[in-house]
Amino acid sequence: MTISMVYLCDHSVMRVIDTPLQDVKLLRPKQYPDERGWFSEVFTGKGFSALGLPEHFVQENQSYSSRGVLRGLHYQLGKQQGKLVRVLSGTIWDVAVDLRPGSPDFGQWAGFELTGDELELLWIPEGFGHGFLVTSESANVLYKTTGYYYPAGERCIRWDDPSLKIDWPLEGLGVPNISAKDATGSYMSQAELPPAYLPK
Numbered sequence: 001m002t003i004s005m006v007y008l009c010d011h012s013v014m015r016v017i018d019t020p021l022q023d024v025k026l027l028r029p030k031q032y033p034d035e036r037g038w039f040s041e042v043f044t045g046k047g048f049s050a051l052g053l054p055e056h057f058v059q060e061n062q063s064y065s066s067r068g069v070l071r072g073l074h075y076q077l078g079k080q081q082g083k084l085v086r087v088l089s090g091t092i093w094d095v096a097v098d099l100r101p102g103s104p105d106f107g108q109w110a111g112f113e114l115t116g117d118e119l120e121l122l123w124i125p126e127g128f129g130h131g132f133l134v135t136s137e138s139a140n141v142l143y144k145t146t147g148y149y150y151p152a153g154e155r156c157i158r159w160d161d162p163s164l165k166i167d168w169p170l171e172g173l174g175v176p177n178i179s180a181k182d183a184t185g186s187y188m189s190q191a192e193l194p195p196a197y198l199p200k
């Protein structure tokens with residue numbers, strides 16, 4: 001994690017934190033505490049647009065998982081999805097992998113601990129594989145997507161693909177609990193990948 005930048009979007013302040021993957025961002029919305037608790041504008045279309053991030057999301061998903069569950073690494077072909085991920089309760093280790101051929105970060109991954117105790121969002125653009133491991137008793141994960149669910153385009157890369165060398169924090173968790181579908185995931189070398197990276 002490198003540079004921290006603060007952008008002003010009207011009255012609202014969003015801290016944008018660069019990550020080892022140039023197009024993946026951690027976002028910390030401003031919180032307004034008072035004697036009742038706190039308030040925050042977690043997402044505004046115009047604020048995101050001012051940051052060069054998508055203004056429109058078409059779907060919001062929530063999943064609940066118990067400790068040791070690993071979902072991923074998922075992406076969609078045909079109708080791609082950018083994802084804005086937030087943890088409502090519990091703690092996960094969230095992973096993004098750049099799958100865009102030609103990208104400077106192609107084949108690179110980054111992992112982030114996200115917890116319901118912090119107001120933090122992770123922005124993962126189209127063309128990335130996404131997955132997470134639940135490291136707390138349970139976790140509620142909420143994410144908006146820029147594209148609709150498109151089952152025909154669903155793809156999965158194995159969480160344990162040795163070419164990716166993802167350092168999942170599995171200490172004390174043992175073998176992760178994955179779905180039957182994820183167990184049939186592809187190795188990246190054999191996977192049908194998203195469209196090539198387009199430099200901005």
Ligand SMILES: Cc1cn([C@H]2C[C@H](O)[C@@H](COP(=O)(O)OP(=O)(O)O[C@H]3O[C@@H](C)C(=O)[C@@H](O)[C@H]3O)O2)c(=O)[nH]c1=O
Nearest residue numbers: 061063071072073074075083130131132148149179181
């Ligand atoms: C993802 C999704 C699933 N479903 C259904 C299909 C299935 O019956 C059930 C569970 O689906 P899955 O096993 O694919 O759910 P899950 O393994 O949680 O899939 C999700 O994983 C994370 C890591 C992502 O990044 C998401 O984009 C999505 O791929 O929910 C929908 O109706 N809409 C959706 O958008």
